[in-house]
């Protein structure tokens with residue numbers, strides 16, 4: 001029952017809706033007492049053998065009126081109580097989604113996407129069930145159960161009531177017990193289905209790899225085994241379900257048998273009339289649901305409570321990056337591209353003992369370009385992540401025209417940074433909307449200009465519906481280079497003070513790279529640009545190039561200065577030049 005106090009905030013907020021809903025529900029329970037009573041009265045009249053057509057008519061009208069009133073009352077309680085459940089579902093879903101939006105990268109490292117999806121779907125439905133079915137079963141089992149019992153005692157006989165209702169608590173117990181097992185089996189079957197779905201999705205998305213490696217047969221066998229396992233697990237659901245209904249029938253049958261035997265005795269002893277016995281039998285019908293409801297109620301509340309705790313635990317997690325020290329007066333126009341980067345030490349939060357960056361110091365004036373190069377895992381992306389404020393736990397300070405980035409409200413900072421990550425993410429929508437993702441108010445001519453600068457415009461014109469062509473699962477498949485250029489167009493459209501390209505030209509050919517870099521130089525001449533790359537031609541024109549090794553700067557300078565130093569950069573440059581020459585002569 002403590003789930004009701006956990007959801008106290010919601011019931012308080014929706015007080016009016018629930019008062020009206022519960023009142024209508026209670027009236028429904030009371031109206032349900034009418035038809036059995038009318039049936040009893042009719043049976044008595046028939047027993048006496050003198051029922052007039054007028055009396056007949058009155059009784060029929062009373063039953064019809066009760067049915068009509070029940071219809072209206074049911075409509076209103078359903079509208080109120082199911083409406084309340086839907087409202088709770090809406091609020092919980094929005095809370096979770098808002099939370100997912102503010103959480104940082106470490107949160108997504110701690111929780112798998114599939115688990116977060118399960119919290120947002122299964123757990124939220126179990127919680128909304130409390131506000132819908134939970135309230136319904138609680139009120140029904142209390143009011144309908146009690147009022148029917150009172151009607152049995154008042155209109156019929158207290159002794160018959162006690163004796164006949166003796167087996168009914170077993171119904172509640174079996175509903176609870178079998179219900180628990182049924183739910184457990186159902187949960188396992190859901191999990192098995194979910195695994196099967198994941199497997200199907202993975203096999204379909206990875207079909208090219210599966211076929212290229214000649215693994216179709218093994219994959220089909222693995223899939224068949226999984227289907228067999230899923231069916232085996234699912235059979236348990238049918239077994240528990242098959243036990244559920246007949247048990248109810250046995251217990252109800254027992255109740256009717258006791259009623260007929262003991263009630264029959266009371267009738268023959270003239271303690272009860274035939275009509276009273278008929279009413280009583282009809283009242284038993286009214287008692288069945290409340291008894292089932294008590295059993296269901298425990299299940300609904302237990303599951304709702306466990307789900308609520310899981311969701312609350314997730315909501316209680318605080319993001320590492322907050323605006324706690326932000327100067328709220330700062331607006332995007334206060335932020336320019338003068339970057340001073342001084343990080344003495346940084347380690348990822350989950351591996352605090354392993355320093356990833358050490359003594360990274362550099363400065364860039366607005367309009368300048370920085371090149372970041374170095375071996376795989378040297379720390380290039382990490383330098384960028386700190387500037388994007390994905391982590392705050394470093395020793396040192398990063399400033400943009402004098403403002404510590406930890407004091408700039410996050411949305412203000414990110415408005416002035418455009419980032420092209422290593423892994424491009426495109427949404428399943430049109431090319432136009434994918435580019436305009438960084439600025440939803442962008443005009444068509446601005447979108448086309450951005451596509452031209454990233455050398456994508458001509459490719460788009462070749463597509464079936466040009467800028468309206470859908471990309472992703474329901475649309476065309478883009479090449480790696482096209483995806484990269486689309487991400488660059490998206491970033492350029494943002495016109496931000498700082499542009500970051502993280503290995504963003506790796507999938508385009510040398511000629512396209514030169515064209516994009518030329519367009520960038522023109523576009524970004526009064527703004528700051530950071531380029532991390534493996535191909536040195538991407539950074540050769542930068543004002544400052546940093547060569548990183550194991551999180552430290554090992555060489556720094558312009559392209560010419562670095563060649564003169566004759567270190568890793570110069571060696572790499574010669575190697576790549578040779579590769580290009582060999583590549584050219586092969587073409």
Ligand SMILES: Nc1ncnc2c1ncn2[C@@H]1O[C@H](COP(=O)(O)OP(=O)(O)OP(=O)(O)O)[C@@H](O)[C@H]1O
Nearest residue numbers: 348350351356374375376377378379380381382383
């Ligand atoms: N989230 C993380 N948690 C812990 N360690 C990480 C995390 N991300 C990266 N690292 C480690 O930090 C180091 C630097 O990685 P980083 O991605 O910055 O290198 P990089 O130079 O950008 O490499 P690449 O050229 O492959 O992109 C690596 O040793 C990497 O394993």
